[in-house]
Amino acid sequence: MKSKFILFSAAAVMILAAACEQQTGGGNGNGNGDSAFQLNTDYFDVPQSGDTISLTYQFVNRPEGSFFISFPEGHWITYLGDDPAGNTISFGVEANPSRERTDTVVIRYDYSTGFLLDTAFVHQDGQNTDVFIDAQSCTGEYYTSDKSYYTWVSTDGLWVVGSEGLNINFYSSEEPVTEEFQQNGNTYRRLLTLPAGTYTYDPQATMEPGTFCQTSFYGIAAENYGYNPRYEITDGTVIITDLGNNEIQIEAEVTCNDGRSYGLFFSGSIEDYMYING
Numbered sequence: 001m002k003s004k005f006i007l008f009s010a011a012a013v014m015i016l017a018a019a020c021e022q023q024t025g026g027g028n029g030n031g032n033g034d035s036a037f038q039l040n041t042d043y044f045d046v047p048q049s050g051d052t053i054s055l056t057y058q059f060v061n062r063p064e065g066s067f068f069i070s071f072p073e074g075h076w077i078t079y080l081g082d083d084p085a086g087n088t089i090s091f092g093v094e095a096n097p098s099r100e101r102t103d104t105v106v107i108r109y110d111y112s113t114g115f116l117l118d119t120a121f122v123h124q125d126g127q128n129t130d131v132f133i134d135a136q137s138c139t140g141e142y143y144t145s146d147k148s149y150y151t152w153v154s155t156d157g158l159w160v161v162g163s164e165g166l167n168i169n170f171y172s173s174e175e176p177v178t179e180e181f182q183q184n185g186n187t188y189r190r191l192l193t194l195p196a197g198t199y200t201y202d203p204q205a206t207m208e209p210g211t212f213c214q215t216s217f218y219g220i221a222a223e224n225y226g227y228n229p230r231y232e233i234t235d236g237t238v239i240i241t242d243l244g245n246n247e248i249q250i251e252a253e254v255t256c257n258d259g260r261s262y263g264l265f266f267s268g269s270i271e272d273y274m275y276i277n278g
Helices: 009-025
Strands: 006-007 035-039 043-044 051-060 063-069 077-083 088-093 101-111 114-124 129-136 137-143 150-154 166-170 178-185 186-191 198-204 212-213 217-221 227-244 247-256 261-268 274-276
Touching: 035 114, 035 247, 043 051, 051 101, 051 114, 114 227, 166 198, 166 227, 166 247, 166 261, 217 247
Parallel strands: 043 114, 129 261, 137 274, 198 212
Antiparallel strands: 006 101, 035 051, 051 088, 063 101, 077 088, 101 114, 137 150, 150 166, 166 212, 166 217, 178 186, 186 274, 198 227, 217 227, 227 247, 247 261
């Protein structure tokens, strides 16, 4: 039996339920004549680290048919399978690097003369900092003199007025991966990716590999290459993960001198990250 699974918004749930009521005559779309389908649980709470969840169900006089499954592109819930013998549908929930989130799960069973459905809600814990930055751009400069990565991870890019982000000056013993490019008849180098690892705040600015220093800050880009507001980072951790194909993931949770906590998430390729001899 080929199984499929449906995820919809709350509005889609109401539309489907209404359609099912018209087609099957059931009050909420989960019963039709001698057949009835119902989930045993309608709410799941998932930790930020992710988990595998099993939905058990009751299916009285199950007709010949199949579950229908569809996911929005890039969704954080993945269908794992249906076990008819155990009356269990399973799916995985990815780790959540961002804010807490909730989605509606609609499970629909199609057969020859209609369909049956029921719904559940999945809530997942997230990073609940005072400020959260969903960064879309990562750029910066690498300096050979002290092997420092002067990195700006932000919503809209470097020097774009209104762009919000973290300026993180971190250190690594790894040699950067670079490529050459031509501009105005001159040859330059730029970085293709950043070294993976966990970097912790170093108030002493020792420039030890695996640290970032006190010149790092949170800011919103303003006119004349400034930042308003701008708050210095006083503690925290930055994790860079290698995703392959020169793509990385950056997760940060830091505290600034305004007393607030700041979270950041970025996934993708770096851009215009210059290699500087000096």
